[in-house]
Amino acid sequence: MAMVIAMSMAWSPVSNVYAAxxxxxxxxxxxxxALLRxxxxxxxxAD
Structure with a gap:
């Protein structure tokens, strides 16, 4: 879950890397x- 949240924050308005x-x-x-999904x-x- 932490990874999913971190990935979603990549394009969040509160991101310190990128602000949409x-x-x-x-x-x-x-x-x-779509990329995030x-x-x-x-x-x-599972592989």
């Missing part, structure tokens, strides 16, 4: 959400 803004296109936000799915998938 409302001026960015909605499709860019969706791309980030896929990253978590792969990280937690």
């Amino acid at each position: 803004t409302a001026e960015e296109p909605a499709d860019l936000h969706e791309q980030r959400r 896929e990253s978590v799915r792969r990280a937690l998938a």
Whole structure:
């Protein structure tokens, strides 16, 4: 769970690395959400 939270914070408005803004296109936000979902799915998938 800590890894999932850390990954989600990478694009959070409170991130100290990157701050998303409302001026960015909605499709860019969706791309980030999709990347996060896929990253978590792969990280937690049983091989």
